[in-house]
Amino acid sequence: MVSYPDSQGAERSLAIRRPPSVASHSSRTSTVRRHRPHRSHFGGSSYQPQNEFPVFTHTGDVEIRIANGRKEQRYLLHKLILTQCSGFFEAGTSDEWASAGEGSNAQSQNAAALARMPPSAAQAVQQKKRWRYELDWGQNDDEIPMLVQKKTTPTIFGGDASSQQQPPPPTNKPRAPSSGFFRSMANFSSLHVPATEQDPDDDTFRDYDNLFRVFYNYPPTLDPINIANAYVECKSLLHLADMYDALEVIGPRVDHHLLRFQGRLWKQIAKYPPSYLKLGYLARSKAIFAEAMVHVVGQWPQGQNQLRGQTPDSVIDLIEDKVDEMDEMKAKIEGKLFRLTLTTSRGERVTPSNNWLDWMAMSLFRQWLAENTTPPPIPILKSPRHPPSRHGAPETLPPAPPPIFNTGRIFRLLGQGGSAYLGHDECKRFLRLSPEHYSRENLKRFERSMEEIKNKAKDVVKPLMRHFLECDLWGLGGGLPYLTCTRVEPQDFPWDE
Known part of the structure; x- marks a missing residue:
């Protein structure tokens, strides 16, 4: 936060000097509070209050003019404030910048004149120095509008040398850009x-x-x-x-x-x-x-x-670091998912020999997981060709880039469980592939085994189901198709390095 200096001559209350006839009848000086008009905004009234933003008539020492030939906005601000807030103005109003470029001869002449003056008078003249900037719109649409400093030099008569010259005639700004920088x-x-x-x-x-x-x-x-x-x-x-x-x-x-x-x-x-x-x-x-x-x-x-x-x-x-961390976590969890297994009533792992139906449920789950977490194979097809050119040779089109493969949606389905995937119809269709094992009772047992596997998978993917968002996921239409388990730590912000 910065604040601008108060003017020495502009106080909140001003003493009003009465005529002699009135002052003789009253020994008390009456005061009235100075009227403070509303702060002006650009494009508003042309009336500018004295020593108020944007024109500090008494204390301002940096004049900034922005005009395009149709309208103009003028500022008279303080070097102290501008240099505290902007490195551009800090450099532009520095002594090193002022001593270079145009006006060096005039500055040397004024320096010699100031050296012959009494110290108090020389200090008063130096305090009257002003800086002046104008917005340069550029010569074409590709150039970025930028403030350009106009050289000014203090004179021994007060003011600056540029104020004694005639102001340049207003120039029409080039045609407004259709798609500028901003x-x-x-x-x-x-x-x-x-x-x-x-x-x-x-x-x-x-x-x-x-x-x-x-x-x-x-x-x-x-x-x-x-x-x-x-x-x-x-x-x-x-x-x-x-x-x-x-x-x-x-x-x-x-x-x-x-x-x-x-x-x-x-x-x-x-x-x-x-x-x-x-x-x-x-x-x-x-x-x-x-x-x-x-x-x-x-x-x-x-x-x-x-x-x-x-x-x-x-x-x-x-x-990329956060993506690598997420990929590493997903790889570990995928390994755990593929190792999920069911056990018999005696605590043994399910195999085709001790429980064929449960082993079939595990096989279906693993097959579904493999298909949905592995990028699809690139089809072996000839590249499409354009019609023959004028020379008779067909032109080969470049192959289309493969679609982006994101497994976040699959892990979200695993995190939901229930009927989100491998529902009743899919289980029934799979079991019917073996007519000798298909029956209503076996279908119920098969679905109970699949539900047990889903519950185990739901526990495994819990680390990927965390989200560090302020936004309500379900307020976005039922969730997002990608993972939101990335956490940005305080030391991760790149501007704090």
Whole structure:
């Protein structure tokens, strides 16, 4: 949390000097409380209160101008606040930056003039220095809009050299991009955000306004009702904060806003886990990152195309480590499942010689388990061919990638037991393959043996049935087709390394 300095000349109450005729009849100075108008928001009234966000007339020393030829938003903020919140402004307003580039001759001349002045006067002149930034929209749609510093130098007459020059004429911004940086990174299309009839640059104005509002401890203007819109706005704000090295300040605000959606947030994460994993990483949100990580690991490698190259290697390494841990656990449990057996009344293991019917039930269970936990064999087929080309030779199509094989659904069925798998009809159909053993009494015995095996299997897979989600699994339509037993430990978060 940061706070902006109070102006020395702007207090909560101001003394009103009475005329001499009135002052002679009253020895007490009356005071009135200064009227504080509502905080201004961008796109609102053109009236700007003095020494209030976004224009601190008396104390501001960093001027920021954002304009696109159709509208303009101006800020006069404090170097102290900006440098505390943003590495970009800390570097841009440093002495090393100021001494390089344009204006070095003027700075040397002013330095010589300041050296001849009394110390108190020289200090007063130096305190009047200002920095000025303008948003450069770029020359084409592929360039990212970025604040560019305009060189200013303090003069011995007060103010800065740039203020004595004529302001540059407003230039028309290039045609608004149809798919800019923020829109592509936020993956708008996947969230079904309705299009609005407004200036397409409003998103940029909003993001910069939210950035500076958070710097001054004002709440950002983010959608509090529609979580899909809130995601888009938060993702765009985070990418802007990442550009200006301000994630440590912006991240907690985004985290706080999204967590207010509670149950709706967890359901959205279940729908778009890779997107929210990236957002949780940028916002340094342990709750969002961990929730998305459980879904991503359970579905892996389904979301790898959305994450590789778009997230740091530390995040990918964490995912792969968690996937390896889950695969190792599944392999151990599969071995236990294949070794499940029934015993006779004398405590002996069931074999074809001592209990044929129970041995048949065990064989059916193992066959079902093997078929459903082993990837299907690749069919040996010739590659399909295109019609002959102009040269007469048919073109061979590349083979389609095999479907993603995920055994999470099978282990969930084993965890449910009962009629979730190998139900009455399947048992009856299997037993009829041996007509000499099929009867109503044998079918009942067979189903009781199968139920006993299912109960043992249910106990074996309990470690895989744990879930570390905030979301209610049954609130997602009866559960998920993948495992959610991944646990993100406190030391796993990649930004704490």
